[in-house]
Amino acid sequence: MNESRTGWLECLIVEEQVEFTLFELCRATGTSEDQLALWIEQGAIEPKHVSxxxxxxxxxxxxxxxxxxxxLAHDLEINAAGIALALDLLDxxxxLRAQLLRR
Incomplete structure (x- = not known):
């Protein structure tokens, strides 16, 4: 018998030039301001500009x-410093993948 499953995919398409406030970024990602502040402190996330x-x-x-x-924090229970390192390595x-594609 052939079972049919329907799933939902939720996504948000955002242009690179769009800017978010701290509150908007928290709301868009479901992250608390405290958690985001910790990631900023560890260098995992950097504000575009701050004056x-x-x-x-x-x-x-x-x-x-x-x-x-x-x-990373939820699925792998990585701390803020580990998240900063993991994000840098993913970057x-x-x-490197982009360089390979250009060859």
Missing amino acids: ENEEPRFDGASLRRVRTARR EIEV
């Missing part, structure tokens, strides 16, 4: 990094 008079802003790349960080892998 004394402005609230930190984040770009589309930050959105992807926070979502990946959240999965390096992406750069």
Whole structure:
């Protein structure tokens, strides 16, 4: 007998140029402000620009990094320092793959 399964995929398409406030980034990713602040402190996530008079802003790349960080924290129970390292290594892998494709 052939079973049919229907699944739902939820996604959000964001351009790289879109900017988020801290609150918006937390809301888009389901991450708490405390958790995000810890990841920022460890260097896993970096605000696009910060000045004394402005609230930190984040770009589309930050959105992807926070979502990946959240999965690493939840699925693998990695701490903030480990998440920063893992995200840096994933970035390096992406750069190396891009270089291979150009050859």
